[in-house]
Amino acid sequence: MHNIDIISSEKIKEIAKLHQKKYRDLKELYICEGTKILDELKTNDIEVKEIFVSSDYNTEEFKCPVYKVNENIMKRLCTTDSPCEILAVVKKKERKISEFKKLNKLILLDSVSDPGNLGTIIRSAAAFNIEGIILFGNCVDLYSSKVIRSCAGNFFKTPVICIKALNELKKVFEDYVFVATSLFESNNISLKECAKLGKYIVMFGSEATGLSKDLLNISNKNIKLPMEKNVESLNLSVSASIVLYELYTKN
Numbered sequence: 001m002h003n004i005d006i007i008s009s010e011k012i013k014e015i016a017k018l019h020q021k022k023y024r025d026l027k028e029l030y031i032c033e034g035t036k037i038l039d040e041l042k043t044n045d046i047e048v049k050e051i052f053v054s055s056d057y058n059t060e061e062f063k064c065p066v067y068k069v070n071e072n073i074m075k076r077l078c079t080t081d082s083p084c085e086i087l088a089v090v091k092k093k094e095r096k097i098s099e100f101k102k103l104n105k106l107i108l109l110d111s112v113s114d115p116g117n118l119g120t121i122i123r124s125a126a127a128f129n130i131e132g133i134i135l136f137g138n139c140v141d142l143y144s145s146k147v148i149r150s151c152a153g154n155f156f157k158t159p160v161i162c163i164k165a166l167n168e169l170k171k172v173f174e175d176y177v178f179v180a181t182s183l184f185e186s187n188n189i190s191l192k193e194c195a196k197l198g199k200y201i202v203m204f205g206s207e208a209t210g211l212s213k214d215l216l217n218i219s220n221k222n223i224k225l226p227m228e229k230n231v232e233s234l235n236l237s238v239s240a241s242i243v244l245y246e247l248y249t250k251n
Contacts, residue, residue, distance in 0.1 A: 003068045004052075007076055011067070015052070015089060016076055021141045028092045030143035031077070034084040036153040044156040047091035052077060055085040062088075079145040092143065095161045097172050103131035104199045106176070107244070108169075110215055111137035111206040112236065118142070119150020120237035121204075126157035128241075128248035133160045134201065136169065137212065166214050176201050180211055180219035181243065183233070189221045191243065195250035197221075202243065207236050 004011060015031070017023040024030050029049060032041065035057070041048055042061050051059050051066045054074040059066045074083040100106065107130055112118050118140055125133055135142060139162070148155050163169050177200040179189075194200065203219065205211035211219075225239060233239070 002065060004073060005070055007073050012069075012073055012076060015050075018089065019079060019145070021144070024092075024141070024143050029089055030092060030148075031079075031087055031145060032090050032148060032155075033078055033080070033087045033145060034149075035086060037148060037155065038086055038088055040153050040156055041088060041090070046093060046156060048088050049091055050089040051086065052088075053086045054083075057086045059086075080149075095159050097161060097163075099159065100132050100134075100161060101172070105130055105247070106132045106134060106173075106201045107240070108134040108136050108201050108203040108215075109139060110203060110211050111209075112139045112204075114207055114236070115140045115144050115146035116150045117207065117235070117237040119147045119152075119155075121240045122147075122151045122158060122160070123154045124237070124241040124244050126151075126154040128244040129251075130158060130244060133158055134169070135160060135162045136203075136215070137164060137206075166218070170218060173201060175199060177221060178203060178215075178219045180216055180222045181205070181224065181239070182211060182216065182222055183224050187220075187222050189223060191223060191246040192250040194221065194223055195247045202247070204236060204240050204243075 018029055018031050048062050048064050050064055051062055052069050053066065054069055054071055077087055078084055107125060109121065122133065142160055177197045179194055179200055179202045181202065181204050203211055203215050225242060
C-alpha cells in the first residue's frame with residue numbers, strides 16, 4: 001500500500017479530473033465510490049486500475065495499486081458532501097452490439113437527461129431481469145458518479161450500450177419488436193401480451209418530451225399505464241419501473 005498525503009500531488013489531480021466527462025472519455029476511466037460498489041467489483045469481470053482508501057478495508061482481492069489517503073484528499077476525490085472511505089478507478093468495458101443480438105428482453109432509453117432517473121432504471125432493470133439496456137440519442141453519461149450511486153450496487157448487473165443513429169438501431173435489431181410507451185399512440189397491447197412477444201425492445205422517452213417521432217415511427221406496438229385522468233404523467237424512472245415489474249410478473 002502506498003501513502004499520499006499531499007492534496008496537490010499530480011496523482012490526485014489526475015484522478016479528480018475524472019469528475020468531468022471529457023476526461024472520462026479521454027482516459028476511458030471512471031470513478032466508483034463506496035464499499036457497496038467495491039463489493040460488486042469483486043464479483044464482476046471489471047478491470048480496476050487503482051484504489052484509494054482513507055480507512056482500513058480489505059483490498060487483497062484487487063490486483064492493483066492501493067493508496068492510503070487522508071480525509072481531505074478523499075473529499076477532493078469524492079463527489080458527495082460526505083466523502084466515502086474507499087473508491088476505485090475503473091476501466092470502461094466496451095460492450096459489443098453482437099452480444100446484444102443474443103438477448104431477448106431489452107429496453108431503450110431515449111435522450112434521458114437526469115442521472116438519478118438513469119441509475120434508478122438500471123437498478124430496476126437488474127431487479128426485473130431485463131437482459132440489456134440501449135441508451136439512444138443524447139443520454140446523460142452512463143459513467144457519471146450520480147448515475148453509479150443511483151444504481152445502488154447494481155451498476156454492473158445489466159449490460160448497457162450506446163447507439164446514437166436511428167439507422168444503426170433499425171439495422172442491428174431488425175428482427176425485434178419495437179414497443180413504444182406513449183399516452184397518445186394507437187396499436188396498444190397489454191403488458192401481458194408484450195411479455196409474450198419473444199424478442200422485444202421497450203422504449204422509454206426523455207423526461208421533457210417523451211419518445212422522439214423517429215422512434216414512434218419505428219414502433220410496432222404501444223403500451224401505456226392506466227392512471228387517473230387528472231394526472232398528466234409519472235416520473236420517468238417510476239413509470240419505467242412499474243412497466244418492468246409488470247413484464248417480470250407476466251412472464
